[in-house]
Amino acid sequence: MTEALARSPQIDHQRATFPDGLALDSGAVIAPLSVAYRSYGKLNAQRSNAILVCHALTGDQYVAEPHPITGKPGWWEAVVGPGKPVDTDRFFVICANVLGGCMGSSGPAEPMPQAAPTPGASRPYGTDFPSITIRDMVRAQKLLVDHLGIPRLLAVVGGSMGGMQVLEWAATYPEMVVAAAPIACAAYHSAQNIAFHEVGRAAIHGDPDWVGGRYWEDGRIPAKGLSVARMVAHITYLSEAALGRKFGRRLRGASALTFLEDVFEVESYLRHQGSTFVTRFDANSYLTITRAMDYFDMASEHGGDLPAAFRGTSTRFLVASFSSDWLFPTEESRALVRALNAAAANTSFVEIATDKGHDAFLLDEPVFHRALGGFLRGAAERVGV
């Protein structure tokens, strides 16, 4: 394997490349495989203080530093950093761009390998990128962790789709995971969540600039469709109370009866969310990753028996949910906790009272931060870190 700062569109991402590639759940093989990643803190001499952070649908590896495209702070700076719950003074923190993503890991936006490479003839995978699962994402991360010479992760931590990856890590490589914190997630994607994803996909498919997925051919992007997909998803990340508190029915102009577009502040906010998203995210990546989330159903991967995914595990779990999260309601975390209990796993559960909705896992939630910080310190003490 080779490691280099390789060029992906616009930015150099730090990444590891695996020429032998990865065999996927679908039977397809991605070769070579690239895994882009960032790390923070120092790996100790025993290589025992590594924490893997898994990102959500539209996140990436830039957890605790400015984003190279938007210039905004890293997406989890509230949680990851010196003295933070995921303490980079004490832990070596890794985050990889997911397989299928668009920030340097193998995905629809990356160049497709050619049987007989011709200079200048390279083109992205686009819709020829195979369908992937959450477990495929985790297998790619496993290659990276091995490559970094880390025999066992002190913890795997993530929210939303990141939490799905945490669960797959614990189920697939239990001996490698001392502690696992699946946050604001569930052991399967619900019909309602699949339905919201399908709205976003229909919007992208319906955009003529998607060009059947080959928009890269003449430099177009399906900006309108991708923007609508982001808008609807964004609503599901917030609670009704959060939207009401943030915007209520506040008008942008003097009177509703001016009857212009963007009458209400909440509308211009949403449009802004949509239009900025398209500058940093690839539409085919969005299609690929939403589909991977929809496939996610750990019970069905284990013959319909969710506890079987975790039976005999020595991993410690912290399951965390947020009371106003209607995308991954607390009830789904409780079902996960029941399955972990049925598997006799060492499990803590905390429901954080908040009206901020699903996005709360990214925000300033001191009770959550204390719970996560305490859980990770406990895991560290257990293994003498």
Add this chain to the structure above:
Amino acid sequence: MTEALARSPQIDHQRATFPDGLALDSGAVIAPLSVAYRSYGKLNAQRSNAILVCHALTGDQYVAEPHPITGKPGWWEAVVGPGKPVDTDRFFVICANVLGGCMGSSGPAEPMPQAAPTPGASRPYGTDFPSITIRDMVRAQKLLVDHLGIPRLLAVVGGSMGGMQVLEWAATYPEMVVAAAPIACAAYHSAQNIAFHEVGRAAIHGDPDWVGGRYWEDGRIPAKGLSVARMVAHITYLSEAALGRKFGRRLRGASALTFLEDVFEVESYLRHQGSTFVTRFDANSYLTITRAMDYFDMASEHGGDLPAAFRGTSTRFLVASFSSDWLFPTEESRALVRALNAAAANTSFVEIATDKGHDAFLLDEPVFHRALGGFLRGAAERVGV
């Protein structure tokens, strides 16, 4: 005024036409004004047994008979008919297509009056149709009720946007409304609901076949955008439990790993909802009516004082909500009830326990049907019908 079976696209609708038109909240005037409607049952000699049913966003006047485009049963046959809660053996039931609708009432799809009419040069209003409010819809219905020679309505009844009209009827023409049943609604449209509407509008605006609203010029329709709008709205009409029970994660093919489009049944259901909707609904109508719902805020119409809208009323109210309705949560109905109580209005309130979501008001809900039927019989006895 004249009344005729006038031709609108495809179908003859029964309608009343008012040459003097209607002055709108925006200051614009629609003239002539057409109000398409249907009626069921017989008006009694005292003209005292009339019940006005108000329809929701995508409903129409075909309440209790097959729909002239889809051939499906009327949208409220569970509630309106012989021996039903709104009993057509006893009551004269009227339903008008809302102002701004696309089933024969004045709206974006109807021909725009011309200063100097040229034969063959007629074109629809399209986006030249003025912006309207829920109160404008009610004023148009008032013209129809006067035209039919009905001095006072025994009741005004409706769910969702229909419930908003019920509230405006009671506030604007209190002397004409013996009983009012606002169902599955609220006294204002929330930030979350505005946000979902804006997603639908963005999808329509982004469809190149919308052509800036002039799609009628060459016979196109923005089918993809309108379909996406319907898909996202449809999710909000159902509860997570209803979607889970109806579809769960059931696959359409043998295995998710076939990785085709429409992998899950819920996706093909939603796509079907979207694609059939575009055969019966006009995109500019959808834009106009969703905007009218977003403007709806009865408190702000009364100086921020919601009880002021109803103070001194002798109308009896039945407010009904459904426990799993997250589009118009019970809490918003309770806020309405508190305002009615503060106005000393005669008010009953019932929350129906159901897991069917917002759509429950259209479905087989015996407890709701008994409450509504009893309320209407009580009102009828009160005025000697």
